[in-house]
Amino acid sequence: MEMELANHRPFEVVRQLAECNAVVVFSISGCCMCTVVKRLLFGLGVGPTVVELDHLSHPSADDIQAVLHHLLPHQPHPIPAVFVGGKFLGGLETLMSSHINGSLVPLLKQAGALWL
Ligand SMILES: *[C@@H]1O[C@H](CO)[C@@H](O)[C@H](O)[C@H]1NC(C)=O
Numbered sequence: 001m002e003m004e005l006a007n008h009r010p011f012e013v014v015r016q017l018a019e020c021n022a023v024v025v026f027s028i029s030g031c032c033m034c035t036v037v038k039r040l041l042f043g044l045g046v047g048p049t050v051v052e053l054d055h056l057s058h059p060s061a062d063d064i065q066a067v068l069h070h071l072l073p074h075q076p077h078p079i080p081a082v083f084v085g086g087k088f089l090g091g092l093e094t095l096m097s098s099h100i101n102g103s104l105v106p107l108l109k110q111a112g113a114l115w116l
Contacts, residue, residue, distance in 0.1 A: 010063035014071070018083040022113035023048040026068060026081040029055065033092045034080040040095060041082075044105065046113045053079065085111030 017024050023041060025048045027034035041048045053061035068078035071088060082089045084107055098104040108114045
């Protein structure tokens, strides 16, 4: 029982972060793709909640990465991971292509991350 709770804790942390914030970026400081993702969002006027995994002590970066890997089995790199409105949007590539095809801004507005 205790083992099971311990196993679920990082998952709960990821879920709560994603559900309680309009936009969440799971990042590692010094990762270029993470910087690009953050710049794009800030450039659009979104103030995302940024979780720098390497600054966490508990749950650890490895714990969170394991959860992201589990949620995103088809992504070779789980970081950066962007959640909008509690749902996983994608990494850099999806963010860029959604921006280019015009679907990103409406999604951000719908999530309450952008007002104008
Ligand atoms: C825009 O791109 C995203 C990410 O590739 C995709 O999920 C979405 O369906 C596309 N939307 C349109 C309207 O093409």
